[in-house]
Amino acid sequence: MTSATLAPDRPAPRRTVRSGRRLTRASGLGLGVAMLWFSLLVLIPLTAVVVTASDGGWAEFWATVTNQQTLAAIELTVGTAFLVTLINIVMGTTIAWVLVRDDRFVGRRVLEVLIDIPFALPTIVAGLVLLSLYGPDSPLGVNIANTRVAVFFAFLFVTLPFVVRTVQPVLAELDREAEEAAASLGASRFTVFRRIILPSLTPAIAAGAALSFARGVSEYGSLVLLSGNLPMRTEVTSVRILSSIENDNLEGAAAVAAVLLVISFVVIVAVDVIQRRVVRRG
Amino acid sequence: MADRRTGTAVHNRPGPARHVLRLVVTVYLVLLVAWPVALVGRNAFGNGLTDLEGILNDPDVVHALRLTVTVAVTAVLINTVFGVGISLLLVRYDFPGKRLLNALLDVPLSVSPIVVGLALVLVYGGRSGWFGPTLESAGFQVIFATPGIVLATVFVALPLVIREVVPVLQEVGDEQEQAARSLGAGAVQTFLRITLPTIKWGVVYGVVLSLARSLGEFGAVKVVSGNVLGQTRTATLVVEEKYLNFDKGGAYATALLLTLVAVAAIIVVSVLRPKEPR
Numbered sequence: 001m002t003s004a005t006l007a008p009d010r011p012a013p014r015r016t017v018r019s020g021r022r023l024t025r026a027s028g029l030g031l032g033v034a035m036l037w038f039s040l041l042v043l044i045p046l047t048a049v050v051v052t053a054s055d056g057g058w059a060e061f062w063a064t065v066t067n068q069q070t071l072a073a074i075e076l077t078v079g080t081a082f083l084v085t086l087i088n089i090v091m092g093t094t095i096a097w098v099l100v101r102d103d104r105f106v107g108r109r110v111l112e113v114l115i116d117i118p119f120a121l122p123t124i125v126a127g128l129v130l131l132s133l134y135g136p137d138s139p140l141g142v143n144i145a146n147t148r149v150a151v152f153f154a155f156l157f158v159t160l161p162f163v164v165r166t167v168q169p170v171l172a173e174l175d176r177e178a179e180e181a182a183a184s185l186g187a188s189r190f191t192v193f194r195r196i197i198l199p200s201l202t203p204a205i206a207a208g209a210a211l212s213f214a215r216g217v218s219e220y221g222s223l224v225l226l227s228g229n230l231p232m233r234t235e236v237t238s239v240r241i242l243s244s245i246e247n248d249n250l251e252g253a254a255a256v257a258a259v260l261l262v263i264s265f266v267v268i269v270a271v272d273v274i275q276r277r278v279v280r281r282g
Numbered sequence: 283m284a285d286r287r288t289g290t291a292v293h294n295r296p297g298p299a300r301h302v303l304r305l306v307v308t309v310y311l312v313l314l315v316a317w318p319v320a321l322v323g324r325n326a327f328g329n330g331l332t333d334l335e336g337i338l339n340d341p342d343v344v345h346a347l348r349l350t351v352t353v354a355v356t357a358v359l360i361n362t363v364f365g366v367g368i369s370l371l372l373v374r375y376d377f378p379g380k381r382l383l384n385a386l387l388d389v390p391l392s393v394s395p396i397v398v399g400l401a402l403v404l405v406y407g408g409r410s411g412w413f414g415p416t417l418e419s420a421g422f423q424v425i426f427a428t429p430g431i432v433l434a435t436v437f438v439a440l441p442l443v444i445r446e447v448v449p450v451l452q453e454v455g456d457e458q459e460q461a462a463r464s465l466g467a468g469a470v471q472t473f474l475r476i477t478l479p480t481i482k483w484g485v486v487y488g489v490v491l492s493l494a495r496s497l498g499e500f501g502a503v504k505v506v507s508g509n510v511l512g513q514t515r516t517a518t519l520v521v522e523e524k525y526l527n528f529d530k531g532g533a534y535a536t537a538l539l540l541t542l543v544a545v546a547a548i549i550v551v552s553v554l555r556p557k558e559p560r
Contacts, residue, residue: 023375026469031377034368041437042390045401048412052404091310098307105304113548114315120544122498124518125537128525132321157314218394220501225525238396245400245505257397264392272385
């Protein structure tokens with residue numbers, strides 16, 4: 001089944017693949033070409049990052065990564081991404097709930113479009129967009145530009161779709177009989193939600209949260225105009241890597257990049273494990 | 283559907299909680315998305331049509347827009363061919379390492395664009411890259427040239443077509459394909475007559491999403507392009523450059539063009555996509 005909405009980063013449990021035919025000569029050739037392209041484009045370059053990071057040995061890698069300014073950047077990035085993910089868990093689930101269950105709400109179609117905007121909007125434009133409401137010319141009279149709050153807002157904006165879009169299809173397919181049974185036995189709405197609905201949603205929420213965390217940690221474009229990139233204060237990891245690249249310090253850039261790759265890798269494995277569990281249950 | 287409506291009369295009565303939830307969600311999305319995005323439109327027309335005319339009459343901006351469209355279209359074509367091919371292989375065939383490949387295909391979605399740019403520079407960079415010097419001595423420059431921008435764009439948008447096509451392929455099954463083949467159709471004929479029509483809409487969504495993503499890529503392109511005015515500067519890089527050079531009007535006008543494309547893509551997909559599966 002396809003979900004009813006544009007869901008860029010929903011997990012793909014349907015991709016746990018059923019058994020198919022064995023490769024023919026033509027399809028084997030196709031697989032070879034595809035793998036060659038994928039290697040040249042993705043696998044070899046990412047390997048180059050890890051190899052370059054380890055070129056100088058463990059001591060040099062560790063020194064680069066634990067450099068005071070780099071550590072501050074990693075701390076800010078991971079901390080903010082974590083906080084934003086917590087908010088996404090609550091707000092994303094709430095938004096998904098309203099979109100699926102509140103079928104008399106006329107504004108749903110508009111909300112659907114709003115949720116996908118952060119995915120389709122270029123990140124540099126996302127920064128500009130937030131700056132126009134929360135920057136120096138804000139009609140609200142607040143100015144968060146060049147502060148850590150700006151990093152928080154940028155992450156919140158770009159990670160908005162993830163939890164919503166992973167929870168929404170699961171919520172839509174949920175069997176309502178158990179809820180009705182519980183309600184008819186006198187359970188309050190809150191009890192029904194906590195005891196019956198929430199357990200079925202947990203894997204989807206977790207998958208969405210992992211994706212949202214990964215996206216936050218790797219964010220760059222939306223911060224360029226918004227956060228000022230002040231060292232030790234608002235500089236995130238991606239910006240730190242970029243300034244190493246611009247100073248022609250590719251080894252240093254690769255070391256910090258390797259840390260980000262490890263974080264992405266852990267997240268991908270986590271999502272995969274969670275989805276396998278979902279599939280087994282379903 | 284029917285029993286859902288009759289059975290949940292209790293739940294469907296809008297209680298106070300429901301109104302609170304509606305309000306919270308609406309306020310949150312207005313403050314985070316709707317209002318800021320609307321302000322871009324207002325700021326772009328802050329000086330009437332001058333800013334928009336300004337960027338459209340600036341040969342460097344026009345060049346950047348052209349480059350962006352060329353790169354995006356090329357990247358989408360590559361990703362569509364690769365995406366449909368790899369989806370067919372994943373769904374219809376068995377081969378060792380399939381599960382690993384399946385997981386690796388999603389990697390580009392969670393890698394920072396700056397890391398993507400760095401990775402490509404390390405391999406294709408003209409001075410010290412793994413393959414770069416060899417390619418360059420053969421007269422083929424990748425980094426700081428258009429091929430690098432295309433590679434970066436293809437990388438970041440890689441999984442989008444696959445994510446749309448694989449579920450459709452799995453849902454339709456391969457009975458029709460087998461029937462066609464048993465009636466004597468060749469592989470190409472089966473693909474064009476049977477497979478392609480059934481996955482048509484999946485491919486269309488994937489293409490629209492990839493196009494939106496490709497037109498808007500910024501970080502990876504910034505690293506590999508060199509950002510040379512009139513040569514390798516793309517539309518998103520124009521937004522940054524204009525804003526940092528205190529041409530806010532120009533930045534907002536360019537941003538508006540990119541926003542319109544993004545919103546159009548979302549609306550196209552949400553209108554085309556059937557609201558209820560089946």
